[in-house]
Amino acid sequence: MDGYTVSIAADATTADVIFGQAAPDLVCVDSRLRGSSGLDRVQRYAAAGAIVVLLTNDQTSFEDPPAGVTQALLKSRTIPCQLSKTLAQLVAARRR
Helix, strand or coil: CCCCCCCCCCCHHHHHHHHHHHCCCEEEEECCCCCCCCHHHHHHHHHCCCEEEEEECCHHHHHCCCCCCCEEEEHHHCCHHHHHHHHHHHHHHHHC
């Protein structure tokens, strides 16, 4: 994404390490993060002040996201330009 630093974690442990080091403004969490459910991390990341976007194919998590999720997106229906636009809008809203 233009103007943003992006870090990618392949598993839950790496995600926690990166989160602790980077203190990001926004985190995209996959509901099926290897090593643990991404849902296990949502409240922790939100409590630390991050905007949390949940990427899921679970209709229930999409319709009724867990506490701490700012925006839920269905992976199967979200195209890259839509994801970029959504993330930019969330970051811009935080900066206002």
